[in-house]
Structure formats: C-alpha cells, structure tokens
Amino acid sequence: xxxxxxxxxxxxTDHHHDHGHHGPAKGLMRWVxxxxxxxxxxxxxxxxxxxFLIGGSFAMVIRAELFQPGLQIVxxxxxxxxxxxxxxxxxxxxxxxxxxxxxxxxxxxxxGAPDMALPRMNNFSFWLLPAAFGLLISTLFTAGGGPxxxxxxxxxxxxxxxxxxxxxxxxxxxxxxxSSIMGAINVIATILNLRAPGxxxxxxxxxxxxxxxxxxxxxxxMPVLAGCVTMMLMDIHFGTSFxxxxxxxxxxxxxxxxxxxxxxxxxxxxxxxxGAVSSIIPAFSRKPLFGYTSMVYATxxxxxxxxxxxxxxxxxxGIPLVGELFFMYAxxxxxxxxxxxxxxxxxxxxxxxxTFETPMLFAVAFVILFTIGGFSGLMLAIAPADFQYHDTxxxxxxxxxxxxxxxxxxxxxxxxxxxxxxxGHMYDETLGKLHFWLSFVGMxxxxxxxxxxxxAGMPRRIPDxxxxxxxxxxxxxxxxxxxxxxxxxxxxxVIKCIRGGKPAPAKPWDGADGxxxxxxxxxxYHTFTTPPEVK
Amino acid sequence: MATHDEALPxxxxxxxxxxxxxxxxxxxIIATIGMLTTMYGLGTWFNDLKAARPExxxxxxxxxxxxxxxxxxxxxxxxxxxxxxxxLYSTQMDRSFRWGxxxxxxxxxxxxxxxxxxxxxxxxxxxxxxxxxxAKGVAHMLWPNFEYTWPLLHTPDPTLFxxxxxxxxxxxxxLINTILLVSSSVTVTLAHxxxxxxxxxALKAWLGLTILLGVCFLALQVTEYVEAYxxxxxxxxxGIYGATFFMLTGFHGxxxxxxxxxxxxxxxxxxxxxxxxxxxFGFEAASWYWHFVDVVWVGLFIFVYxx
Numbered sequence: 001x002x003x004x005x006x007x008x009x010x011x012x013t014d015h016h017h018d019h020g021h022h023g024p025a026k027g028l029m030r031w032v033x034x035x036x037x038x039x040x041x042x043x044x045x046x047x048x049x050x051x052f053l054i055g056g057s058f059a060m061v062i063r064a065e066l067f068q069p070g071l072q073i074v075x076x077x078x079x080x081x082x083x084x085x086x087x088x089x090x091x092x093x094x095x096x097x098x099x100x101x102x103x104x105x106x107x108x109x110x111x112g113a114p115d116m117a118l119p120r121m122n123n124f125s126f127w128l129l130p131a132a133f134g135l136l137i138s139t140l141f142t143a144g145g146g147p148x149x150x151x152x153x154x155x156x157x158x159x160x161x162x163x164x165x166x167x168x169x170x171x172x173x174x175x176x177x178x179s180s181i182m183g184a185i186n187v188i189a190t191i192l193n194l195r196a197p198g199x200x201x202x203x204x205x206x207x208x209x210x211x212x213x214x215x216x217x218x219x220x221x222m223p224v225l226a227g228c229v230t231m232m233l234m235d236i237h238f239g240t241s242f243x244x245x246x247x248x249x250x251x252x253x254x255x256x257x258x259x260x261x262x263x264x265x266x267x268x269x270x271x272x273x274x275g276a277v278s279s280i281i282p283a284f285s286r287k288p289l290f291g292y293t294s295m296v297y298a299t300x301x302x303x304x305x306x307x308x309x310x311x312x313x314x315x316x317x318g319i320p321l322v323g324e325l326f327f328m329y330a331x332x333x334x335x336x337x338x339x340x341x342x343x344x345x346x347x348x349x350x351x352x353x354x355t356f357e358t359p360m361l362f363a364v365a366f367v368i369l370f371t372i373g374g375f376s377g378l379m380l381a382i383a384p385a386d387f388q389y390h391d392t393x394x395x396x397x398x399x400x401x402x403x404x405x406x407x408x409x410x411x412x413x414x415x416x417x418x419x420x421x422x423x424g425h426m427y428d429e430t431l432g433k434l435h436f437w438l439s440f441v442g443m444x445x446x447x448x449x450x451x452x453x454x455x456a457g458m459p460r461r462i463p464d465x466x467x468x469x470x471x472x473x474x475x476x477x478x479x480x481x482x483x484x485x486x487x488x489x490x491x492x493x494v495i496k497c498i499r500g501g502k503p504a505p506a507k508p509w510d511g512a513d514g515x516x517x518x519x520x521x522x523x524x525y526h527t528f529t530t531p532p533e534v535k
Numbered sequence: 536m537a538t539h540d541e542a543l544p545x546x547x548x549x550x551x552x553x554x555x556x557x558x559x560x561x562x563x564i565i566a567t568i569g570m571l572t573t574m575y576g577l578g579t580w581f582n583d584l585k586a587a588r589p590e591x592x593x594x595x596x597x598x599x600x601x602x603x604x605x606x607x608x609x610x611x612x613x614x615x616x617x618x619x620x621x622x623l624y625s626t627q628m629d630r631s632f633r634w635g636x637x638x639x640x641x642x643x644x645x646x647x648x649x650x651x652x653x654x655x656x657x658x659x660x661x662x663x664x665x666x667x668x669x670a671k672g673v674a675h676m677l678w679p680n681f682e683y684t685w686p687l688l689h690t691p692d693p694t695l696f697x698x699x700x701x702x703x704x705x706x707x708x709x710l711i712n713t714i715l716l717v718s719s720s721v722t723v724t725l726a727h728x729x730x731x732x733x734x735x736x737a738l739k740a741w742l743g744l745t746i747l748l749g750v751c752f753l754a755l756q757v758t759e760y761v762e763a764y765x766x767x768x769x770x771x772x773x774g775i776y777g778a779t780f781f782m783l784t785g786f787h788g789x790x791x792x793x794x795x796x797x798x799x800x801x802x803x804x805x806x807x808x809x810x811x812x813x814x815x816f817g818f819e820a821a822s823w824y825w826h827f828v829d830v831v832w833v834g835l836f837i838f839v840y841x842x
Contacts, residue, residue: 025559033559115556117631120611124563131571164582171574178570181642189634193627194554223642227649234782237581239696239772242653242782245677247696248687248775250661253653260652320670529553 023525032127035119037104038523040126042422044101045415047129049491051093052408054137056484058086063446063480065463066473079463080148081140087151091269092176093133095403098411099272100125100183103211106418107187109516109523110205112196112532117189125183132175139165150461152262155243155254159235166236170229177222184218187211196515198534202296205514206289209296210275213303217264217271220307225261228254252317259310267306270370270402271299273410274341277363279514280417281345284360285352286511291344298337298344305334315386324383331381335374342371357509358432362413365405365440373401376451391461394454400447404483405440412439412490419497420504424522427497435493438486445479555623562611569607572600612800616817620809629816636820640827643790647831650786654779654838658685662775665691690774699769699777705840708759712752713836716791719748720829723798723822733812735805742802745825749795756788783839790828797821 024030024039031043061082065073074082104122108115116122140146144164149157158166191204191212204212232254234240241247243254274295282289289295311319311327319327345367356364376398380386389395412435419427449472454460458469465473507517515534519527580593618624624632660669666683667675675681678691690696703709726741763769763780771781801821804810810818 029559032564033561035557035560114554118635119556120560120563121635123560124566127564127567128570131567135571135575164586167578167582168575171578175570175574181639185635185638185642188638189631192634193630219638219642220645223646224649224652227646227653231650231653231782233581234771234778237585239770240778240782241690241696241772241775242778244696245661245665245674246692247690247772247778248662248665248683249657249778250665253656253661256656257649257653260649318671322670526556 033123035115035123036525037108037116037119037122038422038525040116040122041101041104041106043126044097044104044129047126048094048098048101048411051089051097051133053487055086055089055094056487058082058089059480060484062086063477066465067477068474069465069467069470071464074463076463077145077148080150080461081146083461084147084150084153085137085140088136088147089133090403091151091265092173093129095269095407095411096180097129099211099214099269099407100180100187102207102272102276102411102414102418103183103187105422106516107190107208107211108194109421109519109527110208110514111191111194111199112515112528112534113190113194114526114529114531116186117194118186121182122186125179125186128175128179128182132172132179135168135175136172139168152258153232154258155232155235155251158254159232159243162236167233170233173229174226177226180218180222184215184222187215188219191215196528196531196534199515202293203534205275206278206292206295206299207272207275210271210278210299213299214268214271217268217303217306221261221264221268224257225265228257228261231257252314252319255314255317256311259313260307262313263310264303264306266399266402267302269407270410271302273366273407273414274299276410276414276417277345277366279512280359280363280413281348281367283417283509283512284355284357284363285349286354287348287352288513289344290347290350291340294340295344298340301337302334305330305337309334312381312383312386315383316390328381328383332378335378338374342367342374353511357416357429358427358436359413359417359509361433361436361440362409362416365436366409366413369405369409369444370402373398373403373406376401389454391459392454393450393458393460396460397447397450397454400450404443404447409439412436415494417509418516419494420508421516421521421523423498423501424504425497425501426504426508427493427501431489431493431496435486435489438489439483442479442481442483442486446476446483447479449473449476449479554625555618555628557618560611560614562607562614565603566607566611569600569603573597573604574600576600616804616809619814619817629814632816632820636823640823643827644831647783647786647834650779650783651834651838654783657775657779662687685776687774687776696772696774697768699763699767699773701767702769702776702780703759703763703767703840705836708755708762709836709840712755712759713832715748715752715755716829716832719745719752720826722748723825727818727822730805730810730815730818731812739802739805742798742805746795746798746802749791749798749825753788753791753795756784756791780839783835787828787831787835790831794821794825794828797824 024036025033031039034040059082061074062079065071065079104116107113137146142165146165147153147158147163147169149162149166153169191208195204201209231240231242235242235244241249243249243251245251278289278295309327309331311323312331315324315327349364354360376394380389380395380398416427416432419425453465453469453472453476456469458465504521506520508521509517515528515532516523518532576593576596576599578593580591580597583591583593660671662683662685663669664671664674665678665681666672668683681691682689686699686702688698688701690698722741722745726738726745729735729737729741760781769777769780771777798821801818804817
C-alpha cells in the first residue's frame with residue numbers, strides 16, 4: 001500500500017507493469033488538461049459542492065423571505081429569480097454533476113477499467129459545466145435580471161413574458177445538455193466495453209448498473225430538452241408559434257415536451273443514489289445484497305415507466321380524461337419496482353451484523369425518508385387528489401423529500417463511504433455523525449411542515465402568505481438555515497480528511513465488496529492498466 | 536498536447552490489449568472556451584436584434600468563438616487521426632468509438648423526436664381542439680371563427696401570424712430530393728464495399744458521387760426555401776405549419792450540411808491514402824451518420840410533406 005503518489009511513479013500493486021505511466025502533472029494545468037478519470041471525478045465533485053452552496057444560498061434567501069408573512073427582505077421579482085435559480089442550480093449543477101463525479105471515480109475502479117473509455121471527451125464534459133453555469137448565474141447581475149419563470153420554465157412565462165436573460169438561459173441549457181450527453185456516452189462505452197475479463201453484466205455492482213440505465217435515460221431525454229429550449233428560442237427570436245395558440249401552437253405543448261424530459265430527469269437524479277446505497281447497506285450489514293437480480297430489473301422497469309408518466313405533472317392543465325387515467329395508473333405502477341427496492345434494502349439489513357458508521361446512517365435515512373417522499377408521490381399521482389395538491393407546498397415537500405434525503409443523502413453516503421479510498425485517510429467519524437444528525441434534523445424540520453401548509457392550501461413560488469401559515473413557515477426556515485449551515489461542517493470534514501487523519505487501509509469497511517477495495521488507499525493515479533481477473 | 540510517450544496496442548507482458556489513455560489534452564478546454572464564446576456572442580446578437588439596439592458586439596464575439604471552435608475541430612480531429620495512424624488504437628478502442636458514435640446518433644434521433652412529437656401533438660390534439668373538436672374543443676372559444684385544417688392555411692390570429700397562401704407540393708422538389716438522398720445512401724454503401732475490397736478508384740468515385748448528391752440536395756432545399764418565402768408566404772412566422780416545417784427541414788438541412796462536410800473530409804483523407812480494408816472506422820462513422828440523415832428525411836417526406 002502506498003500512502004503517497006509520487007509523480008511519474010504511482011504505487012502499483014495490482015498490475016504487472018507500469019512502464020512510462022504518468023503521475024499527475026504539476027500545477028493548475030494538471031486540472032485543466034487532465035484526462036484522468038480520478039482528476040475529473042474530483043473536479044466534478046468539487047464543482048457540484050460549490051453549486052450546492054450557491055444553490056443553497058438562493059434557498060436561504062427564499063426561506064429568509066418566508067420566515068414571516070409579508071414582504072420584508074427581497075422584491076417579489078427577485079424572489080422569482082431565486083426560486084428559479086435555486087431549482088436550476090441544484091438540479092443541473094449540484095445533483096447531476098455529483099453523480100457524474102462519483103461515476104467517474106468509481107465506475108472504472110468497479111469494473112476494472114484503466115480509465116473512462118473516452119478520456120478527452122470526459123474532460124470536455126466537465127469543463128462545459130463551469131462555462132454553462134457561469135453564463136447562467138451571471139444573468140442575475142444583468143439589468144433585466146436572471147430567469148424568473150421557475151425551474152420548469154413554462155411557456156409563455158419563459159417566452160412571451162420572459163426577461164432578456166432567457167436567451168442566455170437557453171444557451172446555458174444547451175451547454176449543460178451537451179455535457180450530460182457526452183458524459184453519459186462515456187459511461188455507457190466504459191461499462192459496455194471496458195469491463196475486466198469475467199466481469200459479466202450480472203456481476204457488476206449495482207452502482208454500475210444504475211448508472212448504465214441512468215446514462216441511457218440521459219441520452220434519451222437531454223436532446224428532448226434541447227429541442228424544447230430550441231423551440232423557445234425560435235418563438236422568442238424568430239417568430240414561430242410552437243407555444244402560442246394564436247398561430248395554431250399550444251402552450252401545453254411546452255409542458256408535454258418539457259415533462260417528457262423532466263420525468264426521466266427525476267430518475268436520473270435518484271437511480272445512481274439507489275446504486276450507491278445498494279453497495280453501502282450490504283457493507284455495513286455484513287451480508288450480500290438481498291435480491292440483486294430483482295434490483296437490476298426493478299431499475300430497468302423504473303426507467304421504462306419514467307417515459308410514460310410525464311403528464312402526471314399536468315393533471316390540472318386540461319388534458320382529456322383518458323389521459324388523466326392513463327398517466328395516473330402508469331404512475332402508480334412505479335410504486336411496484338420502487339417497493340421491490342425498498343424491500344430488498346430492508347431485507348438486506350434483516351438479521352445482519354449492523355454497524356452505523358456515517359455512510360450507513362445516511363443510507364438508512366435515505367431508505368426511510370425517500371420512502372416518505374415516495375408515498376407523498378403516490379398521493380400526488382392520484383389525479384383527483386392532485387387537483388387539490390397541485391402547485392401547493394405539498395408538492396414542494398414531496399420533491400424535496402426525494403431530492404434531499406434521497407439524492408443528496410445518497411451523495412453524502414457515497415462520499416463518506418469512498419472518501420478513504422479517494423484520500424487515503426479516514427474521515428473524522430464523530431464529526432461525520434454530527435454532520436448526519438444535524439442534516440437529518442435540519443432537513444426534516446425544513447421540509448416536514450411543508451406537507452401541512454401545502455395541504456392547507458399554501459401556494460408555492462409566492463413570496464408572501466396568509467397569516468395562518470406563519471408558525472410552520474418559521475419552523476421551516478429555522479430548519480433550512482440549520483441544514484444550510486451544517487453543510488459547512490461537511491466541507492470542514494472533507495478538507496480535514498484530505499489533509500490528514502488515520503491512514504486508510506485498502507479496504508476500510510470489513511463488509512465491503514468490490515474491485516475498488518482491492519487497490520490501495522489512496523487509489524494510485526492509474527489503476528487497472530492491466531485488467532484484473534474477476535472470478 | 537494529446538501525445539503519449541508509450542502506448543502499444545499489445546503490451547508485451549500481458550495477454551491483454553493495452554488501452555490507450557491520452558496523457559493530457561488542450562483541445563477540450565479550447566472547445567469549451569470556443570463554445571461559450573460562440574453562444575455568448577449569439578445570445579448577445581439575438582437580444583440586440585430583438586431590442587433593436589443599433590450597435591451589437593454579438594456578431595464579432597460570435598465570429599471569434601466560431602473561429603476557435605473551427606480551430607479546435609481541426610486540431611482535435613487531426614490529433615485523433617495522427618494517433619490512429621500511429622497504431623495507438625487497439626480493437627478495444629475501436630469498440631469504444633463504435634459505442635460512442637452509435638449513442639451519439641441515438642441522441643440525435645431523440646432531438647428530432649422532440650420536433651416530430653410537436654408536429655404530431657399539434658395535428659392530433661391541439662389543432663382539432665382549437666377548431667372546436669374533441670375532448671378540449673372548448674378551446675374554440677378563444678377564436679370562434681377559426682377552422683382547423685392541415686396544412687394550416689388559416690391561423691387563429693392572422694395579424695400576429697399571417698398564414699401561408701399555399702404549402703410546398705411534395706411531388707416536385709421534395710420528391711426529387713427524396714430520390715437524391717436515398718440514392719446517396721446507396722452510393723455511400725457502394726463506396727464502403729469498394730473500400731473493403733481495396734478498390735480505391737471505385738471508392739473515390741462512389742464517395743465523390745455521394746457528396747455531389749448531398750450538395751444537390753442542399754441546393755434544391757435552398758431553392759425550395761426561397762420559393763416558400765417569396766412565392767407562398769410560408770415562413771417561420773406563418774403559424775404552426777411554418778414553424779414545424781422549417782424547424783424539421785431546417786435542422787435536417789443543417790445535419791445534411793454537416794454530413795456532407797464529414798464525407799468531404801473522408802474523401803480528402805482517402806485521397807491522402809488513409810484507411811485500409813480492415814481499419815476504417817472514421818469512414819464507417821461518417822456513413823452511419825449519412826444513413827441517419829437519410830432515414831430522418833424519409834420521415835420528413837412522409838410526415839411533413841405528404842401527409
């Protein structure tokens with residue numbers, strides 16, 4: 001095991017030859033020009049965390065304004081920009097890049113590949129993201145203000161009535177889309193072509209499986225999003241009438257195209273977390289995953305169903321009854337494969353030798369809290385009930401329960417689980433647990449009351465509210481502030497772990513399984529230049 | 536630079552092929568800066584046009600970005616071609632390229648599906664509803680005098696979206712274009728066969744003919760657009776028919792242009808003696824792309840022009 005990577009001579013224990021292979025280059029250009037999957041994975045993860053803080057600061061503005069009824073801190077016009085940018089930055093800047101970062105780091109290690117299949121394109125995929133978000137966030141400082149039409153940017157708010165910055169928003173979406181598609185192509189090519197001998201598809205860790213399916217979803221729907229924003233661009237600048245009924249088009253068409261992208265997108269943000277949790281729970285239960293095969297098929301079923309449920313976001317817009325019924329039943333079907341997954345996670349823990357290190361805490365919280373988000377999703381899926389819930393804080397509560405303790409807890413769990421492999425040091429377990437409990441309490445305090453105010457009729461995306469909602473909103477805001485502040489603790493833990501700590505063995509978790517634990521910690525700069533043999 | 540001091544396709548100490556991982560590359564960051572500049576310039580330009588601001592830096596910024604992107608394309612592709620000709624790419628690498636190109640084409644298909652979907656949605660639902668038919672026919676109250684027909688020769692609001700006098704007759708230029716493009720798919724396949732059998736002369740002839748057919752297609756497409764704008768009043772702004780018509784045929788035309796350029800580069804490479812009977816994935820990828828634009832055209836001919 002080598003603790004330090006020396007440039008030009010990485011510590012190799014797993015391959016027979018390393019002639020001429022480089023260590024990392026020196027200085028800033030190492031990061032700008034790199035083709036190394038570990039460097040690129042690291043950049044994705046740091047970028048994602050930066051966006052998490054920026055998107056989080058937008059959320060803090062929202063919660064500060066909603067701390068009390070009435071208008072006190074920001075103008076309603078700016079509030080709209082905050083809700084819009086919070087959603088866009090968190091979805092496209094924080095959650096998605098975090099999973100791509102994890103994929104970059106872990107997929108080659110998990111399948112025994114020397115790197116990603118197309119290393120230069122990998123670098124391109126990453127660097128497009130800072131460009132896209134620089135373009136998007138800079139619009140907040142322009143005269144007309146940033147995008148203010150919600151992260152779902154429904155026409156005609158985003159076309160006829162949009163600020164000038166919508167043009168840059170459209171191009172930023174194009175850049176993000178190109179980045180995602182290239183990233184996804186790389187993931188698929190790596191998984192299908194670079195697996196070590198003996199690593200058959202049904203031997204792959206579930207994280208690899210879920211990412212394979214996620215990548216397919218990305219390639220299928222990001223181009224549709226590109227088409228959607230291109231139609232907006234044409235409507236705004238070239239006089240077309242895609243989303244204008246005056247020319248024979250239809251604003252509802254926008255919603256169909258957007259949600260055809262948008263619904264698979266929400267699974268893009270959760271499937272990799274399913275995969276990671278499916279590695280972490282067995283590791284800390286010291287038992288193999290229960291129902292591996294059913295996990296694979298459940299993931300594939302969820303992905304398939306994600307393409308035929310989009311109009312459940314549009315129950316109140318005016319679609320024919322047959323449509324309401326079809327999309328309602330198709331949506332309810334998703335509970336079946338998702339239930340299979342939850343059942344398997346719980347059964348994996350059943351009679352296991354459980355310990356609760358930080359990754360496991362986040363993973364268990366993931367299972368419980370994501371299920372709560374899933375159940376509120378079932379409530380929303382029932383079309384007649386959705387007439388009541390639509391555009392209320394109940395919806396906000398629902399999707400924050402699947403995204404925060406779902407996607408983001410999945411990311412935290414992954415980060416703690418693999419930090420020893422990345423850095424060569426153990427993180428501070430006490431601080432990690434503190435991070436978990438503060439996040440857990442803060443997050444529930446922020447989002448649980450939203451169910452109540454939502455059911456009572458508080459509309460989303462409005463900077464003011466009726467006095468009856470005041471107490472719950474204050475609780476939500478305090479929870480959100482503490483959840484937000486807690487994330488600086490995470491930053492501290494990660495930096496502390498990078499700078500030092502107890503040296504991590506190759507396999508720091510005794511129940512862990514997989515090729516990534518056969519290489520030293522920290523992982524050498526180049527791994528598996530010769531593929532390992534998988535039995 | 537995208538070079539590497541060692542990378543043998545077969546490593547001597549092992550049974551496994553050595554997968555080529557380029558050390559560092561300046562091209563992705565140049566591509567990023569180029570694309571960001573292009574898009575920032577284009578956005579500035581569009582916004583200045585719309586706001587009727589007389590002086591715009593947009594076109595200049597856009598051009599600088601475009602030049603950067605062009606420089607990057609030359610540089611990146613020539614680096615890849617050089618590596619390929621140095622024999623750095625193993626058969627496993629070749630498979631990565633094949634997967635990459637296949638999934639890229641799939642993403643392009645999905646891009647077109649968004650516009651085809653818009654067309655089908657308008658024709659099957661939104662249009663009839665606006666005309667008073669169907670489950671949501673109540674939409675008719677918006678414009679009570681509107682009658683829905685396809686092609687849409689009356690728009691709900693003719694002052695905002697003046698309707699076209701007529702639409703393109705599918706059995707003249709579009710039919711010729713269909714014949715041209717389908718033939719070009721045949722000729723590119725013949726070129727591929729010639730390449731596989733080492734008949735370089737036939738290869739050049741068939742590939743040259745394919746490019747010529749592509750150029751003729753584009754020329755006729757331009758003629759058709761001129762006719763649409765000047766004689767028929769069929770424009771981007773003439774309601775949803777014009778919008779879907781120009782969006783679908785326009786993006787298809789852009790793809791034919793790119794495809795023709797790719798094939799032209801392949802012809803240049805073949806002139807320089809690149810590719811042999813076994814190794815010619817660059818050419819194959821170009822022909823896959825060409826078949827893809829051809830298939831999209833058949834869809835367009837049926838659903839945009841004929842039906």
